Amino acid sequence: MVTEGANYLVSIVTFLGAAIIVVPLFKKIGLGPVLGYLAAGLAIGPFGLALFTDSTTIIHIAELGVVMFLFLVGLEIQPKQLWGLRKYIFGMGSLQVLGATGALTAIGLLYNFSLQFSFIAASGFVLTSTAIVMQTLSYRNDMTSDPSRRIIAVLLFEDLLIVPLLALVAILSPAQTADSLQSHSLWQHIIVSFAGLALLIVAGIWLLDPLFRLVAKTKIRELMTAVALFVVLGSALLMEATGLSMAMGAFLAGVLLSNSSFRHQLEVDIDPFKGLLLGLFFLGVGMSLDLTHVLNHWKMIVSALFLMMITKGIIIYAVARATGSTKLQSLDRAVLMAQGGEFAFVLFSSAALQGVISAEVHANMTAIVVLSMALTPLFIVIYQKWIAPKFAVREVLENDVIEEQNDIILIGLGRFGQIVNHLLRASGFQPTIIDKDAKLVSGMKKRGIRSYFGDACHPDLLHRAGIETVKLVIVAIDNTKQATKIVQHIRQINPKAKIIARAYDRHHVFELAQAGANVQIRETFDSALRTGKQALTTLGIEQEKVHRIGNMFFGKDRHSVKLMADVYDPKKPMFTNADMLKIAFEQDEELKLEIQKILDEEI
Structure with a gap:
């Protein structure tokens, strides 16, 4: 038992040591902390120094960092402001997702994959990394601007797609018949998801604030922190249990508490956990990069990686321009959201498990998504240093779009x-x-x-x-x-x-x-x-x-x-x-x- 505890302690010390050494170095040379975490994960992972082998478990635990991040974002957006974003969530979100999915599916067909394989690969890659995007916006201190809120709206729409995409994977599974699934599973998934959503909203409106008032009367500081974590993780668990994403549950809990008098206290309690777990998440992503597989299939993976990122970026830019963003804002969004995301891992794993895609396609697409996440911080640095300043000089500033209406x-x-x-x-x-x-x-x-x-x-x-x-x-x-x-x-x-x-x-x-x-x-x-x-x-x-x-x-x-x-x-x-x-x-x-x-x- 003592040896087992010591092993856990060694793991924790190794994680912290890798972050302490690599992340400040990357930030000092201008490459940013996110890329530093990814590099540290690669260094200590199974394809580096091999100090860790189970990156999947680490990523799953560290996803709580994304969950807490979305909770803090929700605290900044009041319900009426979220309602004001509905045209971006469903309008701009659906336009971007449908356009990118169609274009990326066409790329899969160019590589002689079947329509089914191509569509699943495209559907996974179109789901942007919430962790990278939100962390980047946070480092910029730019979470509340109109362009950032539009990006958040699209991310929320992509979170909502998890249920229908996983149901679609089940329908396409060779082990099931489409008719039986269409009559049962799909509608069952939708009903359960909406029930969970309604339950969370009801609890948020009538239970959360009274709960915090009751705890505040005890004047026990650590109990307040415990209740804050309970609310965040409980909301995430409820959404995951009903088929939606954990991040969606945490975000909605934050929105429902945005008018609470305890909002600032919640921010103080949650923020330390968020930062630490997000760093662990990026370490896990770096560890999961299978360099051996990449080297064995590097021509296909590298070509598909850049082709998919460029195509997705073009679609994002076009949609942004069509919905009223400036050229600079549109380009910024394209660079920021051109990668695949963490939800792609869930979708690809489910598709491989049910025989919808082959093991090779699963390995290739996982490598492409991880590489796209690893390269995005580097592309952002290049864009901000050499590309954005040139566009900023030429661009005529337009009035911001105001969506909130206060007293x-x-x-x-x-x-x-x-x-x-x-x-x-x-x-x-x-x-x-x-x-x-x-x-x-x-x-x-x-x-x-x-x-x-x-x-x-x-x-x-x-x-x-x-x-x-x-x-x-x-x-x-x-x-x-x-x-x-x-x-x-x-x-x-x-x-x-x-x-x-x-x-x-x-x-x-x-x-x-x-x-x-x-x-x-x-x-x-x-x-x-x-x-x-x-x-x-x-x-x-x-x-x-x-x-x-x-x-x-x-x-x-x-x-x-x-x-x-x-x-x-x-x-x-x-x-x-x-x-x-x-x-x-x-x-x-x-x-x-x-x-x-x-x-x-x-x-």
């Missing part, structure tokens, strides 16, 4: 808007953020702040953000004309919306008030008022008096601005409006008297 819209994420957003997010609110500085938006996405590139002066962009039903709009841009124009448009479209607008100066306040802004905030007023109060304190006035003077000054100024806004005429030059000058003089005199009263009081 709050924040326009402008500069030095002013960032403070507003920080306060709102810290208070539990999630505004839809729009800014026309592409570099700033990209940087904020890397910080995990979901924002959209676009010019809010365009009515279509505000329409997609849900301006007709929004409750609060904050206009925080520093362009006075554009700010006024945006406020006017919002007020015309949505008379009930509350509008808080950033103003450049007092005259801009008047313009915003007439345009329909409920509250106008001068960008330098509060900081200037704080400076004045500090000056009074430095001059020896008591702190309590300074505080009262500041509050009174603030109230008086707001009142005078309101009075002057009623008589403001933009056609009259500054200091020529007699009514405004009269109000200003009267308010100044009242202000002096009030301040003098405070100064004369004895404390």
Whole structure:
């Protein structure tokens, strides 16, 4: 027993040692950690140093990393946002899968395989690696952008294909008759899968949040972590038991908890397990590469590998362009999703076991999928360093597609808007953020702040953000004309919306008030008022008096601005409006008297 425990400990130490040595090295030379994990797995696997022989078991255990990753992704997508992705999940997803499957089947026929063999091989290769794609998006800090959400939508559709593809394999099995399976198994699979899906949704809506509240009352930190793992793994197990993928179950559990007050705590609890298991998964994939088989059939495997990846990439690019993505976004998606994935192993194993494909085809396709997964991180590095910059220079930026509709819209994420957003997010609110500085938006996405590139002066962009039903709009841009124009448009479209607008100066306040802004905030007023109060304190006035003077000054100024806004005429030059000058003089005199009263009081 002691020897057996020591052997397990040696295995764990070997895994960790390989990762510690190889992964930092690959990251330092610019090849990325994913390729480092794959190389480490190859080095310690049966076709390297032969320290491990059972890569299949390791991959199966390590798939939990993918499961936890999808759970964390789900936490970032609220149910209404997922519903907003439905056209991409079923529309764009089906278009990409059907197009790629047809093209890849044709490649199989070119190699003189039967239609049945070619179709199964194509169906497996069309299922993209969720682990590689999601890990790459995570390293970029780009999980919340519109292009990334489209990629996630396609991955979800591919997960849904597991049930019909496995049922199809059973139908094609020589040991079964198609009629009996079509009348029984297929419908049984579908019914059981939908029942499991419904059960998970019901549990997520009515049971999960109360469960976490109950556990939180115990104030036992490790129990909270245990419940988080139970929810993730339990959801995955339920989906797998009903024929769907584990990743699908974890993702849906995350979505159902995305509005929970425990969301941030769940992220903290799950994240360490996710990273470690994902690394183990890539190690397992590297270990599973049969170099002997590849060398014996290298001409067929290498030619089919590049032909299938290029063909799939072309289809992905075409579908992306047809569904509104830019050239750069489409190319990025093609490079990122051109490989086969982990679900292909399940499909090929089932097909080989039931005699649908031969053992040789199984070995060839497994090698092709593993090589495609191993080469993808390298292709991504090449694309990002030498190809993407050239396209980025030539491409004209287009407004992002906004699919979420929140109660709050924040326009402008500069030095002013960032403070507003920080306060709102810290208070539990999630505004839809729009800014026309592409570099700033990209940087904020890397910080995990979901924002959209676009010019809010365009009515279509505000329409997609849900301006007709929004409750609060904050206009925080520093362009006075554009700010006024945006406020006017919002007020015309949505008379009930509350509008808080950033103003450049007092005259801009008047313009915003007439345009329909409920509250106008001068960008330098509060900081200037704080400076004045500090000056009074430095001059020896008591702190309590300074505080009262500041509050009174603030109230008086707001009142005078309101009075002057009623008589403001933009056609009259500054200091020529007699009514405004009269109000200003009267308010100044009242202000002096009030301040003098405070100064004369004895404390």
